[in-house]
Amino acid sequence: MSEEPIDPDSILEARQIGRQTAAGQWLIRDISLAVHPGDRIAIVGPTGSGKTLFLRSLAMLDDIQEGELLFHGNPLKDKELPEFRSQVVYLQQRPVLIEGTVEDNLKFALQFQVNQHKSHDIAAVISLxxxxxxxxxxxxxxxxxxxxxxxxxxxxLRALSLSPQILLLDEPTSGLDPGTTKQFEAIILKWLSTSDQSPAFVWITHDHSQADHVARQIMTFPEGTISPVQESP
Incomplete structure (x- = not known):
């Protein structure tokens, strides 16, 4: 376990995360990131550099072999995973939809016990x-x-209906045309600016111009280094 002090202001903190193959080969190692309320973080890097592996680790979808994850300063217990996944929502590159209508899919996540206190806001959906x-x-x-x-x-839309604290976005616009991509970006930025709980995102993109546009910090793989986005003059 890391002996670094816990970041008391973070929502989610990854501390020296490592993932390896069954044969013991390290795929990513010693990668750390703290996500705070309102953060806009983009992850860039070449294909195969470990970006998705790291994002899936943040979502607690895969086991890590080294390091630890803290949610609001505390290690997660198995019984807390449903609540965690309703607050830290992973949006993968190829979405999985259930059979039925679009509205059926939007309501799907609300059927789970952990989300039953949340309502299907049809007016908000129509606006989006x-x-x-x-x-x-x-x-x-x-x-x-x-x-x-x-x-x-x-x-x-299904992810936003859960009012998450963090969105984890794995190249979400890769299948969109340029116009819809701009709309998608605008929706995310509007969500950040209008929510009363200061949510955050971590967004994998292969497009450096998109990273500069949507993010305030850029994390570069495979090194896992973080730098602020340079303001345009």
């Missing part, structure tokens, strides 16, 4: 759909008829 130039009738589209980009829009 209009930002994506999608009519209210889009809610009745079958998930099987959606394009990859439309599926990613649904996955984002």
């Amino acid at each position: 759909l209009s930002t994506f130039d999608r009519p209210e009738s889009f809610l009745q589209r079958q998930s099987s008829a959606l394009s990859g980009g439309e599926g990613q829009i649904v996955a984002l």
Whole structure:
């Protein structure tokens, strides 16, 4: 375990995280990151440098072989994972949707006990759909008829409906056209600016210009170094 002092202001803190293969080869090692309320962090780096491995570790979707994760300063217990995953939401590159309509998918996460205190805000959903130039009738589209980009829009709306503290975004705009990508970015930034709980994101992107646009800090792999985004003159 790390002997570094705990960051009392962080929502999520990764301390010297390491992931290795069954044969013992290190895939990532000694990577640390503290995510605070309101943080906008982009992760960039070449394919195969460990970006997704690290993000999945932050989401506690895969075991780590070295280091530790702290949520609000405390190690997570197994019984706390459902609550954690309702507050730290992972949005993968290829979204998984259930059979049924778009609205069925938006309501899906709310059926779990940990989310039953949260409501399906149809007015908020319709407002977000209009930002994506999608009519209210889009809610009745079958998930099987959606394009990859439309599926990613649904996955984002579903994630935001949980009012998470942190969004973990794994190249979420890779299947979107440039116009929809700008809309997607605008929705995320609006969510950050209008939420009353100062949420944060960690966003993997292969596009350095996108990282400069959406983030305030950039984490570069494979080194895991962090630097502030340079303000445009």
